[in-house]
Amino acid sequence: MLLKTPFHPRTAPLCHSRRWRNWSGYASALTYEPGHEYEYYAVRSAAALFDVSPLRKYEVAGADAAALLDRVVTRSALDCPVGRVLYTPWCDEAGKMIDDGTVQRLSADAFRITSADPCLRWFQDCALGMDATVRDVTTDLAALALQGPTSREILAEVITGADIVALPYFALTEVKIGPAPVTITRTGYTGDLGYEIWMRPEDGVGVWDALTEAGCGYGLAPAGLDALDMVRIEAGLLLKDVDYVSTWTALIESRKSSPYEAGLGWAVQPRPGRDFVGGRALAREADAPSEWGFAGLEVDWPHIEARFAAVRLPPLVAGRASREPVPIYAGKTQVGYVTSSTFSPILKKYIALATIRREFARPGRRVKFELTVEFVRHTVPARVVRTPFFDPARKRE
Amino acid sequence: MARKYDAIVIGGGHNGLVHAAYLARAGLDVCVLEARPLVGGATVTEEIFPGFRYSVFSYVVSLMRPDIIRELDLPRHGLAILPLESTLTPLPDGDRLYRDADHHRTWREIARFSIRDAEAYDEYGRSLFYMARAVKYLLGIAPPDPARLGPRDIRGLLGLARHFLDLQPDQLHLLVKLMTMSAADFVDEWFETDVLKATLSASGIIGTFLGPRSPGTAYVLLHHYMGEIDGHFRAWGFAKGGTGAVANAIASAARQAGAEIRTDAPVARALVKNGRVNGVALANGDELHAKVVSSSLDPHRTFLDLVDADDLPADLVNSVRGYRFRGSSGKVNLALDAAPDFTCMPGHGPHLRGAVSISPSIDYLERAYDDARYGDFSREPYLDIVIPSAIDPGMAPPGKHVMSCFVQYAPYELREGTWDQKREAFGDTVVDTLARYVPNIRNIILHRQVVTPLDIERTTGLTQGNIFQGELTPSQLFFLRPAAGYAGYRTPVRGYYQCGSGTHPGGGIMGAPGKLAAGRVLADLGRRGR
Numbered sequence: 001m002l003l004k005t006p007f008h009p010r011t012a013p014l015c016h017s018r019r020w021r022n023w024s025g026y027a028s029a030l031t032y033e034p035g036h037e038y039e040y041y042a043v044r045s046a047a048a049l050f051d052v053s054p055l056r057k058y059e060v061a062g063a064d065a066a067a068l069l070d071r072v073v074t075r076s077a078l079d080c081p082v083g084r085v086l087y088t089p090w091c092d093e094a095g096k097m098i099d100d101g102t103v104q105r106l107s108a109d110a111f112r113i114t115s116a117d118p119c120l121r122w123f124q125d126c127a128l129g130m131d132a133t134v135r136d137v138t139t140d141l142a143a144l145a146l147q148g149p150t151s152r153e154i155l156a157e158v159i160t161g162a163d164i165v166a167l168p169y170f171a172l173t174e175v176k177i178g179p180a181p182v183t184i185t186r187t188g189y190t191g192d193l194g195y196e197i198w199m200r201p202e203d204g205v206g207v208w209d210a211l212t213e214a215g216c217g218y219g220l221a222p223a224g225l226d227a228l229d230m231v232r233i234e235a236g237l238l239l240k241d242v243d244y245v246s247t248w249t250a251l252i253e254s255r256k257s258s259p260y261e262a263g264l265g266w267a268v269q270p271r272p273g274r275d276f277v278g279g280r281a282l283a284r285e286a287d288a289p290s291e292w293g294f295a296g297l298e299v300d301w302p303h304i305e306a307r308f309a310a311v312r313l314p315p316l317v318a319g320r321a322s323r324e325p326v327p328i329y330a331g332k333t334q335v336g337y338v339t340s341s342t343f344s345p346i347l348k349k350y351i352a353l354a355t356i357r358r359e360f361a362r363p364g365r366r367v368k369f370e371l372t373v374e375f376v377r378h379t380v381p382a383r384v385v386r387t388p389f390f391d392p393a394r395k396r397e
Numbered sequence: 398m399a400r401k402y403d404a405i406v407i408g409g410g411h412n413g414l415v416h417a418a419y420l421a422r423a424g425l426d427v428c429v430l431e432a433r434p435l436v437g438g439a440t441v442t443e444e445i446f447p448g449f450r451y452s453v454f455s456y457v458v459s460l461m462r463p464d465i466i467r468e469l470d471l472p473r474h475g476l477a478i479l480p481l482e483s484t485l486t487p488l489p490d491g492d493r494l495y496r497d498a499d500h501h502r503t504w505r506e507i508a509r510f511s512i513r514d515a516e517a518y519d520e521y522g523r524s525l526f527y528m529a530r531a532v533k534y535l536l537g538i539a540p541p542d543p544a545r546l547g548p549r550d551i552r553g554l555l556g557l558a559r560h561f562l563d564l565q566p567d568q569l570h571l572l573v574k575l576m577t578m579s580a581a582d583f584v585d586e587w588f589e590t591d592v593l594k595a596t597l598s599a600s601g602i603i604g605t606f607l608g609p610r611s612p613g614t615a616y617v618l619l620h621h622y623m624g625e626i627d628g629h630f631r632a633w634g635f636a637k638g639g640t641g642a643v644a645n646a647i648a649s650a651a652r653q654a655g656a657e658i659r660t661d662a663p664v665a666r667a668l669v670k671n672g673r674v675n676g677v678a679l680a681n682g683d684e685l686h687a688k689v690v691s692s693s694l695d696p697h698r699t700f701l702d703l704v705d706a707d708d709l710p711a712d713l714v715n716s717v718r719g720y721r722f723r724g725s726s727g728k729v730n731l732a733l734d735a736a737p738d739f740t741c742m743p744g745h746g747p748h749l750r751g752a753v754s755i756s757p758s759i760d761y762l763e764r765a766y767d768d769a770r771y772g773d774f775s776r777e778p779y780l781d782i783v784i785p786s787a788i789d790p791g792m793a794p795p796g797k798h799v800m801s802c803f804v805q806y807a808p809y810e811l812r813e814g815t816w817d818q819k820r821e822a823f824g825d826t827v828v829d830t831l832a833r834y835v836p837n838i839r840n841i842i843l844h845r846q847v848v849t850p851l852d853i854e855r856t857t858g859l860t861q862g863n864i865f866q867g868e869l870t871p872s873q874l875f876f877l878r879p880a881a882g883y884a885g886y887r888t889p890v891r892g893y894y895q896c897g898s899g900t901h902p903g904g905g906i907m908g909a910p911g912k913l914a915a916g917r918v919l920a921d922l923g924r925r926g927r
Contacts, residue, residue: 046790219790317628
């Protein structure tokens, strides 16, 4: 039986759709209402509350905590000031991605890491000989993501102990919501203004109630994974085992991806003298780039409509994100594949994340997207564009 | 020295702005002249009461052409259309009919009244899908004139024939019925439940001085069904920030393309010399010159106010004089201290994010029309209500709400007295009607704005306050809009064009007249649009 997160007493009665997905063994709502449309718009137009407790969480402590992080992740963790958060992938010795997540620097010698899947053994093994302990705190911490343009106003009504307006993008603060001590990070998986709230499980329901009560006047809606999948594609954010395969689960070499191949080259931050896992392989790759790259694609909507109209159908592209791999062509040659795609209601565009041969990954390149209409395959034009597709100024302001 | 432009657009409503954007994108030096301090015309959001933002006139969006949204990249200019997912029809006895995006729940809800109707509902939806698809073609073409038969007309008519012969016979028959029947008779062919029939046929009377049993209203019903959002017909939405945000997005796109937009710049008349337009004179006496002048105002203003009748053929002048405006609706905008509490669905809930239709029975609507026929506003009016703040929290302070009530009937011509005398009585009638379904309404009203047809005319310039720049009945559509022989966006005055809702394909926040007219202008100039 699927486990219940600390918020289950609140989310279960709200889940009118009775649609749950197994997320790391926990029941996680796909939608609360019968459809996800309203929840999607809540993220972009008001605020949405996601239960993200199933994320894996680790705490690293000790004199060498910073050194350990700096050794494990591709970003330069030593440069991360206290009170800041990093998004980063981490790799094996071959420079292929294991997982990705955020690293919060709680103090000079304490960090918190989130990941999609279990990594404790890896972190502990990497800590061999260092003065750093790594603990799995997955079940010790409940987590909510409060995302959307009104999220700041909602938080401002419920928190005490800090000025939420002053919290910069990718920073953290320790505050209270009612009696509950919580960590708030200005992070999220939506590409919008938003925060994630980390708390003790026993405080979960109280925090949920405080947020939903304050959120009532700000259009706050509980939202599920269907909506999240659309907004994270708009934000150009990768999903492990969908947009890239972990080196630990890839059965064959060709399925593995380096950060460069996954569009995360910016997160590889070598420093003179810095030795991090996968660093040497990544340095070699930087000199002799892989033939694979990452691209955001905008698929030409009038062509999609025309293909459907030719068989007298409205454009039946599912109203939710698709994780079906779709071939990408240049001429008649396959040059890559889409890993995630969605119609973006806010942009009025069909967008996709793709793994594609590097020479085609440059913005402006024109390729072809395979579209199946009435069981017949066609191709429609698509164009490589920069990600994020949707990048409101409020995200950083 | 008078400034000279390539083209001047009179009126900064959504069609004028769309028109200007397309002309500017084609490289023309364009100036839009708007009389009011803000753009939008009847597509405006105004903070009439501090902290509360009203979509003063038009209030929902559906017809806005997807090609215009895409070509002008309106999302990048701030346009976001949020879905209106449900329709609630409260009944006087405390019951209700509630339809939303959940197919099965809607089925069960209709089945409470009639299982046959619940089953027919899907078929009705499918039939209207076919109809909307058939008519969609017309929304993208300039109307050919079957009496004129120039090369363009013949091409257009052949295209039309091909398009309509492509329909299944039963679809073609249904389309003819839609063009000729009354909305009530049309829905009668499917349903037996009065409240369902009334709510569906209510779309057939909006903006029209006809009752649900009057022939011609079935087309108006279809006009409200052919809106298309993301490839789906029948989808209605609410523009984030109110309908003014639509106008602002288009204005932003037009400016980016190089158009100049002047507000507080009412135009007194178009300057015509030897049958050719060469500019406009502003109310302040300034003159601006251009070889192209496009009026997005209604046909009455375009042909009878802005130019001299002497410059126009008599048949056009006569047609425009006979063109039916007959404003039939008003608007009541409310600022509320709390959420409205419906007897039939108490408390908060998703129903507040949808439309609420006060249309309990066909007789109710017909009686409302009866009052209007003899020059009174309806004692118990049809109301089409949305609560924008429940969808977009930015429309009102936290926990408070704005409520938009479209009210019909409110005849422009009153039997007794004037609208200035009757404005508040009209507002009271609306609140009394609401109070039958929302008992707490009187206690939570912080501010009330009553918009009569006269107010619509005074503020926006729409003749007789008709929201569509003239009724959308079949005798005023397609090659007959606004007048037989003058439906191709040109006018008898060379260089003078019409680009408002008074031209094909008509009213609503659609933008199609503005775009199609821009196509005409650019073709006449030998330019290509982009």
